[in-house]
Amino acid sequence: MGVKKPEKGGVVIPMERIKQAIFLIRGHKVMLDSDLADLYEVEIKALNQAVKRNIGRFPDDFMFQLTAEEATRLRSQIVTLKTGRGEHRKYLPYAFTEQGVAMLSSVLHSDRAIHVNIEIMRAFVRLRQMLASNVDLARKLVALEKKYDAQFKAVFDAIRELMTPSEPKKKRPIGFGP
Numbered sequence: 001m002g003v004k005k006p007e008k009g010g011v012v013i014p015m016e017r018i019k020q021a022i023f024l025i026r027g028h029k030v031m032l033d034s035d036l037a038d039l040y041e042v043e044i045k046a047l048n049q050a051v052k053r054n055i056g057r058f059p060d061d062f063m064f065q066l067t068a069e070e071a072t073r074l075r076s077q078i079v080t081l082k083t084g085r086g087e088h089r090k091y092l093p094y095a096f097t098e099q100g101v102a103m104l105s106s107v108l109h110s111d112r113a114i115h116v117n118i119e120i121m122r123a124f125v126r127l128r129q130m131l132a133s134n135v136d137l138a139r140k141l142v143a144l145e146k147k148y149d150a151q152f153k154a155v156f157d158a159i160r161e162l163m164t165p166s167e168p169k170k171k172r173p174i175g176f177g178p
Contacts, residue, residue: 013039013116018123023095025070029127030095031120032074039116040108047108048094054107062100066092098124137163 021035
């Protein structure tokens with residue numbers, strides 16, 4: 001993972017940067033217009049104008065606008081507010097599903113848009129593969145559990161516990177306590 005060598009005429013974008021820009025909203029893995037504009041190196045306004053000029057290519061399952069509540073909740077999670085006059089968005093952000101991101105390459109006419117889209121599609125595929133492998137592993141575990149009797153229950157419980165992500169450990173405060 002990490003930084004890859006660009007293909008001929010390609011663009012180097014760390015996979016982690018793309019993965020961090022993918023959110024789960026309304027049950028869909030999406031990327032926000034602001035993150036996409038940053039990756040494509042265009043202004044958010046220019047990206048959204050290109051989309052609006054070609055709105056027929058973006059049905060509801062490709063793109064949707066966040067509600068005020070969703071935008072507020074997301075803003076508090078990722079701390080997107082900047083300080084200063086003119087730094088806040090006037091309009092609610094748009095969220096693009098995987099299909100919407102793929103469609104963006106047809107409305108943004110630049111080499112960078114093409115190469116960035118390729119990297120984003122690869123990130124979506126890797127996420128889907130990771131999710132599928134966990135589901136497949138859980139399914140195999142259930143099948144094994146049914147096949148063997150209760151004597152292995154403790155082993156299966158231990159494996160299941162290892163499969164669930166652990167919560168980060170709380171750090172002890174530095175210094176002397178009372």
